[in-house]
Amino acid sequence: xxxxxxxxxxxxxxxxxxxxxxxxxxxxxxxxxxxxxxxxxxxxxxxxxxxxxxxxxxxxxxxxxxxxxxxxxxxxxxxxxxxxxxxxxxxxxxxxxxxxxxxxxxxxxxxxxxxxxxxxxxxxxxxxxxxxxxxxxxxxxxxxxxxxxxxxxxxxxxxxxxxxxxxxxxxxxxxxxxxxxxxxxxxxxxxxxxxxxxxxxxxxxxxxxxxxxxxxxxxxxxxxxxxxxxx
Amino acid sequence: xxxxxxxxxxxxxxxxxxxxxxxxxxxxxxxxxxxxxxxxxxxxxxxxxxxxxxxxxxxxxxxxxxxxxxxxxxxxxxxxxxxxxxxxxxxxxxxxxxxxxxxxxxxxxxxxxxxxxxxxxxxxxxxxxxxxxxxxxxxxxxxxxxxxxxxxxxxxxxxxxxxxxxxxxxxxxxxxxxxxxxxxxxxxxxxxxxxxxxxxxxxxxxxxxxxxxxxxxxxxxxxxxxxxx
Numbered sequence: 001x002x003x004x005x006x007x008x009x010x011x012x013x014x015x016x017x018x019x020x021x022x023x024x025x026x027x028x029x030x031x032x033x034x035x036x037x038x039x040x041x042x043x044x045x046x047x048x049x050x051x052x053x054x055x056x057x058x059x060x061x062x063x064x065x066x067x068x069x070x071x072x073x074x075x076x077x078x079x080x081x082x083x084x085x086x087x088x089x090x091x092x093x094x095x096x097x098x099x100x101x102x103x104x105x106x107x108x109x110x111x112x113x114x115x116x117x118x119x120x121x122x123x124x125x126x127x128x129x130x131x132x133x134x135x136x137x138x139x140x141x142x143x144x145x146x147x148x149x150x151x152x153x154x155x156x157x158x159x160x161x162x163x164x165x166x167x168x169x170x171x172x173x174x175x176x177x178x179x180x181x182x183x184x185x186x187x188x189x190x191x192x193x194x195x196x197x198x199x200x201x202x203x204x205x206x207x208x209x210x211x212x213x214x215x216x217x218x219x220x221x222x223x224x225x226x227x228x229x230x231x
Numbered sequence: 232x233x234x235x236x237x238x239x240x241x242x243x244x245x246x247x248x249x250x251x252x253x254x255x256x257x258x259x260x261x262x263x264x265x266x267x268x269x270x271x272x273x274x275x276x277x278x279x280x281x282x283x284x285x286x287x288x289x290x291x292x293x294x295x296x297x298x299x300x301x302x303x304x305x306x307x308x309x310x311x312x313x314x315x316x317x318x319x320x321x322x323x324x325x326x327x328x329x330x331x332x333x334x335x336x337x338x339x340x341x342x343x344x345x346x347x348x349x350x351x352x353x354x355x356x357x358x359x360x361x362x363x364x365x366x367x368x369x370x371x372x373x374x375x376x377x378x379x380x381x382x383x384x385x386x387x388x389x390x391x392x393x394x395x396x397x398x399x400x401x402x403x404x405x406x407x408x409x410x411x412x413x414x415x416x417x418x419x420x421x422x423x424x425x426x427x428x429x430x431x432x433x434x435x436x437x438x439x440x441x442x443x444x445x446x447x448x449x450x451x452x453x454x455x456x457x458x459x460x
Contacts, residue, residue, distance in 0.1 A: 058435070061431075061434060061435040062396070062434045063397070063399035063410065064396065065399040065400060065402070065403075065410055066399055066410055066413075066427060066430060066431055066434065069410070070427040070428075070431070073423035074423045074424045074427060077423075166294065166295040166296070167295070169295035169297040169298060170400075183301075184301075187305065191309075192309055193302075193309050194306035194307065194309040197306045198302065200298050201290070201294040201299070201302065204293065204298060205294055208293040
């Protein structure tokens with residue numbers, strides 16, 4: 001039995017590209033949000049701690065799909081009033097933008113916890129050494145804490161990225177033409193749902209394997225000069 | 232925020248929440264039962280016994296749940312053998328498709344948790360059981376599984392929360408659980424923010440109750456007393 005894609009191969013390839021684009025842009029947003037969340041949670045100021053804590057708890061307690069739908073459909077009325085305010089004809093969130101925001105938000109909430117763990121894992125002496133050298137707070141974070149956090153946070157972030165990549169399938173619900181949406185379109189004309197969804201599944205598997213390999217490479221690079229502790 | 236609207240639709244939303252809880256409860260219990268043989272086989276020393284559960288776990292953890300749902304709900308209908316088979320009344324019902332897929336999906340994750348737990352048991356304890364004259368099956372039943380339960384319980388409770396959130400995907404195959412019900416209500420009222428807000432509160436509440444329940448269970452089973460720290 002040979003695999004007949006009814007000429008939908010290029011469409012699926014385009015969908016795969018879209019999935020990768022979406023995953024990477026959500027990753028960038030999520031990393032920024034996660035870092036900010038972790039900084040807020042570990043800061044000495046109570047209101048900031050509260051803000052970071054409620055961000056990660058609220059976002060993690062609600063399904064990703066609900067965030068996607070809420071941001072996509074919920075932003076309509078918000079953007080309409082904003083458009084009235086600015087005097088523009090209409091403002092609309094594209095499916096890609098809504099997907100990036102929703103997935104970035106969810107990634108960021110989990111990444112907050114990963115980064116927080118990494119910040120706490122850095123010995124206090126390093127910060128004190130920076131202070132003793134007269135470095136500013138920002139500099140201590142940028143030159144001392146951040147480079148060391150990377151190695152500790154990487155395995156956790158890698159897991160989150162794999163979850164993120166699978167969650168990109170959710171954005172098909174609001175019509176973004178990524179792998180799942182393209183497969184659904186192919187199914188309506190070919191009437192072969194199993195074939196196309198299985199192909200989609202194997203594309204995701206391939207992406208997961210690629211991400212695993214990339215992560216392995218990054219982890220190896222990040223832990224140069226460190227002895228792996230005997231666990 | 233239009234509170235009146237939320238209160239008006241609250242009974243329907245609660246109805247959806249009930250279906251969500253039902254799906255999750257069935258999936259995590261059936262998934263656990265399915266995961267026990269999978270997890271044990273996965274931690275076997277024989278490669279041929281290990282490889283089949285490995286492939287299963289790899290597939291279900293490496294692909295999105297949405298794809299799996301669509302494969303079962305839409306995909307199986309492609310085959311005449313399935314459509315004429317005795318299981319067709321179940322396989323064309325979104326409720327059973329959701330339960331089957333969620334169970335298969337979570338079983339892969341639970342099996343992996345179980346494998347980690349089995350491998351985390353100090354080998355000395357298993358050797359001690361064998362030295363006392365227990366058979367392999369006895370050691371498994373009286374030493375390995377009770378020990379693995381306690382090591383794996385915190386991870387299992389995480390998985391249950393993840394399944395609570397994953398069950399929202401059942402709405403994509405027309406099931407009216409919490410998310411599906413909210414989408415239906417929104418299609419009639421055009422008030423996405425209020426209704427999704429109410430649904431979100433329900434999810435948070437359910438997650439909170441589950442977390443507290445597992446905390447209680449962990450105390451009952453004296454999980455921290457057995458960690459050997």
